[in-house]
Amino acid sequence: MPLPDPDGVPLFAERPEWADVLPLEQYEDVNPIAPIFYTEEYKAATNYFRAIVKAGEKSPRVMELTESVIRQNPAHYSAWQYRYETLTFLLASTTSDSTPKGALPPLLAAELTLMDELAVQFLKTYQVWHHRRLLVSLTKQPSRELALIKRSLEVDSKNYHTWSYRQWLLSSFYGADENGREQDDDDEGETIEAREVWEAELDFVDTMLAQDVRNNSAWHHRFFVVFHSGGTEHEAEKERIFKRELVYAKQSISLAPSNPSAWNYLRGILTHTRTPFATLETFVKPYTVAQKSAGDAEKRDIVDLDNPPPSAEAELPCVQALEFLADIFETQGASEPGKENTEKAVELWKSLANQYDTIRKKYWEYRIREAHHGKEPRT
Amino acid sequence: MEPRPTPIDGFPTPTSKTQAETEAVLIKHIPDPASTSAPPALLKNAHMQFLVRNLIQGFPTRYISQDASQPWLLFWTVQAFSVLQVGLDPGNKQRVIDKIMTWQHPDGGFGGGPGQAAHLLATYASVCALAIVGKPGPKGGWDQIDREKLYNFFMSLKQKDGSFLVAHHSEVDVRGIYCLLTVATLLDIITPELIEGTASFIASCQTYEGGFASASHPFYSHGGTLLPPPAPRPALGEAHGGYTFCCLASWVLLQPYLAEASTPEPPPQIDLKNLLRWLVNMQGIEIELGGFKGRTNKLVDGCYSWWCGGAFALLEALGVGGIQNADSEEVPIDSGPGAGVWDDVDDGLFNRQALQEYILYAGQHPSGGLRDKPPKNADAYHTLYCLSGLSSAQHHVFPSSVRRQQLFDAWKTTDNPQDGLRKKVFGEILSWAEEEGSSHIVGGKENRLNATHPLTNLTITHTEGIASHFYGQKVPPRVLRAKPTADASAA
Numbered sequence: 001m002p003l004p005d006p007d008g009v010p011l012f013a014e015r016p017e018w019a020d021v022l023p024l025e026q027y028e029d030v031n032p033i034a035p036i037f038y039t040e041e042y043k044a045a046t047n048y049f050r051a052i053v054k055a056g057e058k059s060p061r062v063m064e065l066t067e068s069v070i071r072q073n074p075a076h077y078s079a080w081q082y083r084y085e086t087l088t089f090l091l092a093s094t095t096s097d098s099t100p101k102g103a104l105p106p107l108l109a110a111e112l113t114l115m116d117e118l119a120v121q122f123l124k125t126y127q128v129w130h131h132r133r134l135l136v137s138l139t140k141q142p143s144r145e146l147a148l149i150k151r152s153l154e155v156d157s158k159n160y161h162t163w164s165y166r167q168w169l170l171s172s173f174y175g176a177d178e179n180g181r182e183q184d185d186d187d188e189g190e191t192i193e194a195r196e197v198w199e200a201e202l203d204f205v206d207t208m209l210a211q212d213v214r215n216n217s218a219w220h221h222r223f224f225v226v227f228h229s230g231g232t233e234h235e236a237e238k239e240r241i242f243k244r245e246l247v248y249a250k251q252s253i254s255l256a257p258s259n260p261s262a263w264n265y266l267r268g269i270l271t272h273t274r275t276p277f278a279t280l281e282t283f284v285k286p287y288t289v290a291q292k293s294a295g296d297a298e299k300r301d302i303v304d305l306d307n308p309p310p311s312a313e314a315e316l317p318c319v320q321a322l323e324f325l326a327d328i329f330e331t332q333g334a335s336e337p338g339k340e341n342t343e344k345a346v347e348l349w350k351s352l353a354n355q356y357d358t359i360r361k362k363y364w365e366y367r368i369r370e371a372h373h374g375k376e377p378r379t
Numbered sequence: 380m381e382p383r384p385t386p387i388d389g390f391p392t393p394t395s396k397t398q399a400e401t402e403a404v405l406i407k408h409i410p411d412p413a414s415t416s417a418p419p420a421l422l423k424n425a426h427m428q429f430l431v432r433n434l435i436q437g438f439p440t441r442y443i444s445q446d447a448s449q450p451w452l453l454f455w456t457v458q459a460f461s462v463l464q465v466g467l468d469p470g471n472k473q474r475v476i477d478k479i480m481t482w483q484h485p486d487g488g489f490g491g492g493p494g495q496a497a498h499l500l501a502t503y504a505s506v507c508a509l510a511i512v513g514k515p516g517p518k519g520g521w522d523q524i525d526r527e528k529l530y531n532f533f534m535s536l537k538q539k540d541g542s543f544l545v546a547h548h549s550e551v552d553v554r555g556i557y558c559l560l561t562v563a564t565l566l567d568i569i570t571p572e573l574i575e576g577t578a579s580f581i582a583s584c585q586t587y588e589g590g591f592a593s594a595s596h597p598f599y600s601h602g603g604t605l606l607p608p609p610a611p612r613p614a615l616g617e618a619h620g621g622y623t624f625c626c627l628a629s630w631v632l633l634q635p636y637l638a639e640a641s642t643p644e645p646p647p648q649i650d651l652k653n654l655l656r657w658l659v660n661m662q663g664i665e666i667e668l669g670g671f672k673g674r675t676n677k678l679v680d681g682c683y684s685w686w687c688g689g690a691f692a693l694l695e696a697l698g699v700g701g702i703q704n705a706d707s708e709e710v711p712i713d714s715g716p717g718a719g720v721w722d723d724v725d726d727g728l729f730n731r732q733a734l735q736e737y738i739l740y741a742g743q744h745p746s747g748g749l750r751d752k753p754p755k756n757a758d759a760y761h762t763l764y765c766l767s768g769l770s771s772a773q774h775h776v777f778p779s780s781v782r783r784q785q786l787f788d789a790w791k792t793t794d795n796p797q798d799g800l801r802k803k804v805f806g807e808i809l810s811w812a813e814e815e816g817s818s819h820i821v822g823g824k825e826n827r828l829n830a831t832h833p834l835t836n837l838t839i840t841h842t843e844g845i846a847s848h849f850y851g852q853k854v855p856p857r858v859l860r861a862k863p864t865a866d867a868s869a870a
Binding site for chain 2: 024026027030032033034035036037038039042046049050053054072073074075076077078081082084085126130133134140157158160163164167168171172173174175193194211212213214215216217219220223224227228229255256257258259260261264265267268269271272310311312313314315318357358359360361362363366
């Protein structure tokens with residue numbers, strides 16, 4: 001006898017409104033190898049789901065059935081796919097005059113409400129987030145999404161799907177045109193909204209990084225917001241933004257030097273703007289030597305915004321700083337007739353290989369070989 | 380001496396707290412050299428029992444969450460057997476084939492289970508499982524794959540930017556592209572039309588960190604207009620180990636076509652130097668036992684032994700690392716036995732020994748199966764990718780120019796208009812060979828695993844078997860090369 005559903009909802013087989021459907025077993029006439037031990041409830045829901053798909057039925061009760069499958073297995077992509085097809089079919093066939101102008105059809109509004117619940121409950125599945133994309137593409141109402149994503153990131157601050165959904169949303173609805181301006185829409189209100197969204201986005205990243213300066217997802221989002229949002233064509237403005245980001249990265253490094261996220265960001269913005277690493281030699285050097293004595297620490301009171309020093313508790317030398325300095329020397333050595341700078345780089349790589357970053361010994365030795373080969377003409 | 384913890388710089392945050400907790404657990408798995416001298420053992424029997432239990436008895440109820448990934452459950456299981464050097468008996472092989480064939484969709488491709496929609500990931504797992512257990516002829520699986528419908532299914536997912544949906548109404552994701560290219564390569568159904576623009580799409584997924592993201596996306600204005608270049612096309616999500624493997628493998632699989640393509644635009648490029656830097660930095664430090672993580676400032680996880688550790692072999696196909704690429708006096712390993720200086724210059728660009736130790740000390744569940752990290756349970760997914768990662772750290776599998784030439788020489792010309800390209804694709808995919816005498820097996824030869832193909836994650840024998848069937852070609856026997864001479868290998 002089938003067990004009753006824990007929530008008190010009877011299985012589909014016991015419900016008269018489903019009596020016309022003949023449930024379809026998954027494996028007919030075979031004793032499959034490597035079976036999954038399904039619950040009765042799951043088996044029942046998926047048996048009915050297979051029958052419905054086979055019949056091609058797209059009716060309101062399909063929404064209930066697919067919800068049941070999804071709640072038990074949110075990664076059941078076919079249930080999501082069929083749910084979406086049913087939803088769009090029902091929306092197209094029920095365009096009613098009763099929906100007030102500008103309001104969403106009740107079916108779509110109900111789906112959004114359900115998704116708000118499921119997004120937080122099943123935030124680690126691809127399908128929940130993709131379904132939202134499909135819905136927002138239908139509603140063209142992205143603005144309420146940003147707040148929901150924020151709530152979701154409070155639960156799981158590095159969730160890959162949530163962050164990429166946010167980036168999809170921003171790039172799908174808030175792009176600037178090729179002149180660096182937001183698209184001139186008839187609706188002036190929306191144009192202003194787009195600009196505000198990007199400004200708020202930078203504040204949002206600041207908040208996330210203030211909570212955890214090591215959150216790499218937030219650093220990646222920062223790069224997206226600052227350099228990939230359509231940006232500006234005005235050179236002066238570009239220069240101002242680059243300087244602001246440079247200060248931001250350096251300050252973050254000074255707070256907690258051994259933070260690869262901040263160093264990767266620093267390298268990223270230098271490469272993106274084609275700025276030589278050598279411009280940061282003065283900043284980097286204090287991070288490449290052992291922590292100074294207490295007397296030196298007092299000199300930290302002198303504020304140099306361009307070159308913020310390591311904090312008093314920093315554990316120095318910092319591996320990422322040694323690597324960065326070696327990169328500077330390598331570049332300088334490559335273009336000089338003598339080899340002093342290359343040899344300086346080699347010394348740093350040796351110290352990384354043998355003392356400070358021993359797990360990557362093979363890589364540092366490879367860098368040494370490559371730098372040496374670079375100096376000699378290849379035959 | 381105790382290994383150093385990751386520096387916190389007196390500035391704890393949620394990331395550094397989780398990191399410190401993980402290090403505290405992992406350090407307990409480093410054996411005390413004073414109390415034990417036994418080499419670490421791969422618990423082959425326990426892992427076998429874990430796999431047999433899943434295959435014969437079945438998967439516990441919590442695997443309902445993977446009911447739409449049934450092809451993966453089977454692929455992970457049968458490929459783990461292959462890596463462990465074990466084959467199934469004919470009866471069980473047939474049961475696996477029969478089950479897989481219930482997933483083929485009437486309109487082409489394979490779904491996650493009977494009656495489920497076709498999906499690129501499910502198609503890869505199904506076809507690769509068939510490569511292991513299938514054979515030609517009726518009921519063998521291989522000849523029951525509807526390749527024409529499969530091709531049409533692939534084309535129906537194609538997007539204007541060269542990417543593919545993973546299934547109808549589903550997301551664009553580079554995992555799907557890797558799965559599509561692998562299947563299309565093995566089954567001889569790639570066409571220039573199918574993969575037009577795909578390399579550019581892959582290249583656009585590389586982030587400033589050097590690794591690759593799940594996808595990239597163009598910008599649209601607030602009014603809904605697609606913004607043309609030079610509008611940015613950002614990556615969606617940060618650099619990630621799984622996506623990086625998929626992008627890099629796709630990139631390698633696309634090379635024969637890129638070489639043939641004659642487009643006016645310059646070919647797309649990726650930043651190999653930055654990619655290598657990112658990859659080596661995914662390896663955890665000594666206190667993390669040298670396991671790999673999947674993203675910057677995240678925790679080590681056994682599955683990245685394959686996604687990140689296995690990616691180094693792929694870099695060799697692009698000229699990065701590998702003695703065959705070294706610009707030095709060393710004799711290329713292809714050149715024959717014993718000649719020239721053998722330097723130990725090239726046992727990889729990452730710490731192969733430490734990665735093996737991570738898997739042996741922390742990745743094995745004491746009662747069988749492998750895992751993310753202690754104290755987690757073992758599961759089918761981590762069991763395969765820990766074993767494959769361990770295998771790739773044991774062996775040096777590289778694209779051999781000698782092997783490639785053997786395949787080219789043995790190629791039987793056909794009247795197919797794409798014959799030249801097909802020959803090239805076939806020669807490339809099967810050029811991967813294990814460097815004899817180069818294995819470094821932590822814990823001794825009892826821990827030896829089969830080598831796997833860096834692109835397909837099948838054994839080289841299984842890759843050859845299915846590819847030669849669908850290309851209608853004979854694969855010349857592999858000639859064992861002598862090991863390097865004793866004095867030369869002593870370095």
